[in-house]
């Protein structure tokens with residue numbers, strides 16, 4: 545253990561703070577700063593803290609991945625940023641400061657101006673996000689009409705430009721197409737065109753490639769990367785695919801059972817993971833070129849919301865469980881290089897974990 549560790553204050557800087565390792569240095573104030581985000585399902589006492597005490601920063605022009613198995617709270621965290629939680633859920637605590645405005649306390653009117661404007665959103669299933677009864681051109685143009693007050697003809701011309709920008713051939717004709725007339729990959733390009741229609745600073749992309757086959761996945765990721773570079777976007781990517789993370793992201797937030805268990809740069813995650821859950825996720829990635837090795841699986845499952853252990857939430861599945869200390873609630877601890885962990889054993893230096901080489 546080369547770096548010293550200290551407990552993270554709710555208000556302190558996390559990933560990207562002073563002394564962060566070089567790959568993760570991002571000067572200036574974060575574009576998005578989430579602190580202590582906590583989401584409840586009220587009315588069900590067992591489901592308090594579906595997501596609890598989540599903190600991270602995303603800097604301008606950077607890409608950050610939220611990773612973890614299904615049910616760890618990634619999508620709820622992403623949706624909570626724009627206060628798009630399912631109606632039954634509530635934000636119990638925390639702040640979400642985007643470009644100087646706390647969205648957790650912003651009026652609904654202000655949020656409507658941000659959604660689809662400075663913050664673009666790309667969801668997993670384009671077919672369920674696009675309106676089947678409107679042309680794709682009209683759906684993109686609508687955002688320009690709402691946010692910039694453009695006339696329909698001007699907005700439709702811009703929609704054609706945007707379709708062309710995201711690689712849709714014959715864009716001028718395609719503005720008149722309905723979503724069902726396009727392939728899944730093309731539909732996702734339309735979603736991305738809508739996401740960038742109003743000059744966003746941030747794109748939140750929730751599993752944008754999961755519903756697509758692998759070759760199309762690679763094209764969509766490349767498109768996102770080009771747009772990020774050309775338009776100076778910050779991207780928050782929700783995914784459970786570590787290959788996508790390694791390829792695309794600068795920083796990573798690992799979630800387990802509603803908690804952030806580790807925050808670091810991509811190199812920090814792959815070469816020096818500091819939570820047993822992160823290292824178990826890395827070990828579970830199939831090794832290309834080594835077909836005979838057995839696939840490592842993490843025994844057990846993510847506990848359902850409301851049945852989280854009182855101590856470390858990963859303890860029942862952890863290969864490094866040390867009993868007593870792990871049965872206590874775990875604090876998020878930050879090392880001098882800005883890397884954080886929610887594991888007492890890594891924090892006190894009694895456990896060092898193996899990383900993996902990136903392909």
Ligand SMILES: Nc1ncnc2c1ncn2[C@@H]1O[C@H](COP(=O)(O)OP(=O)(O)OP(=O)(O)O)[C@@H](O)[C@H]1O
Pocket residue numbers: 585594612613614615616617618619620621630784848849
């Ligand atoms: N509408 C809802 N009502 C009740 N519980 C919900 C609802 N949506 C999500 N949950 C619960 O909240 C927890 C976190 O869900 P979330 O969708 O954020 O996980 P995730 O990490 O994004 O998983 P996935 O990768 O499968 O999307 C899960 O236990 C889930 O069952």
